[in-house]
Amino acid sequence: MGTAQRSYDEIVDVLARGGGAATVLAFRPSAEAQARVRDLLARSKAGSLTDDEKAELDRFEEIERLMQLVKARARRLST
Incomplete structure (x- = not known):
């Protein structure tokens, strides 16, 4: 599985857990994904x-x- 697909999976996991706006707002891509994006850019x-x-x-x-x-959307809904 490629790094981009794992990034999609990370987002789906965050949303599926239903942790609310705070969890969504705190989400950051994995270090691996960030490094891959920097390299590609x-x-x-x-x-x-x-x-x-x-x-x-x-x-x-x-x-x-x-x-x-x-x-x-999470910011708007949390106010």
Whole structure:
């Protein structure tokens, strides 16, 4: 399983546990996922990503957008 898929799984686990807004707002990607994104971003800037790595980076960007929306909603619902 790739790192991007594990990131999706981490988010699903947080949401499935139903810990409420505080749990969602406290969520951070694993150290492994953060390191992978940093590597992909650096290599993207250098123009050295393979097609598969570009697709993986795109998935991470989708995950980030999803979590931004989830956290924004959690903030709004917790006030």
